[in-house]
Amino acid sequence: MSTLNEYLIQKKAAGAALREKAAQDPKPNVLKAQARAAGRSGIREIRIRDFQIISDSPENFAGYNLGPSSPELQLGVLSSCITHIALIQASERGVTLESLEVEVTGEQHPLAGKPGYEDVPIYPHNIQYKLYITSNESPETIAALHEAIERVCPIYNLLKNPQEIQGEVVHKTVQVVQEA
Numbered sequence: 082m083s084t085l086n087e088y089l090i091q092k093k094a095a096g097a098a099l100r101e102k103a104a105q106d107p108k109p110n111v112l113k114a115q116a117r118a119a120g121r122s123g124i125r126e127i128r129i130r131d132f133q134i135i136s137d138s139p140e141n142f143a144g145y146n147l148g149p150s151s152p153e154l155q156l157g158v159l160s161s162c163i164t165h166i167a168l169i170q171a172s173e174r175g176v177t178l179e180s181l182e183v184e185v186t187g188e189q190h191p192l193a194g195k196p197g198y199e200d201v202p203i204y205p206h207n208i209q210y211k212l213y214i215t216s217n218e219s220p221e222t223i224a225a226l227h228e229a230i231e232r233v234c235p236i237y238n239l240l241k242n243p244q245e246i247q248g249e250v251v252h253k254t255v256q257v258v259q260e261a
Contacts, residue, residue, distance in 0.1 A: 093172035162236035179215040
């Protein structure tokens with residue numbers, strides 16, 4: 082049976098190298114994502130670095146069910162980030178892990194914000210996660226690992242302590258050419 086313990090050794094070395102590089106050049110990483118709505122289908126093509134992710138709506142909301150919706154992606158991003166930070170923290174602390182899985186759930190009401198549902202949030206809410214860890218470590222060690230994960234997980238903390246977002250619209254007009 083394959084476990085995560087060999088990977089955690091690699092993760093610890095990679096983390097040390099990244100921290101060393103950051104200490105020598107301490108500037109923030111600039112993150113970027115773009116999305117474009119595809120014609121006819123409305124699917125959202127998300128581009129991040131050299132990767133493309135498709136986001137779509139279920140068929141009951143004029144989608145083709147070709148990918149997860151944006152709220153589902155957000156919950157997936159949270160589960161991925163908690164998983165990644167758990168691996169980092171386990172590697173730094175020398176915590177052994179046989180397996181690791183994170184399940185995130187949330188609610189989003191289709192009538193949120195509409196008459197009679199004004200007090201229901203339009204965004205995913207009642208978000209919960211379960212961290213499934215298989216390890217021979219003590220309960221105290223796992224509890225300390227859990228505390229460290231929540232303290233440093235960027236997406237967990239972003240959702241708990243939202244940031245102000247600044248938006249801008251760049252409006253282009255279409256020139257209609259009339260035939261004579």
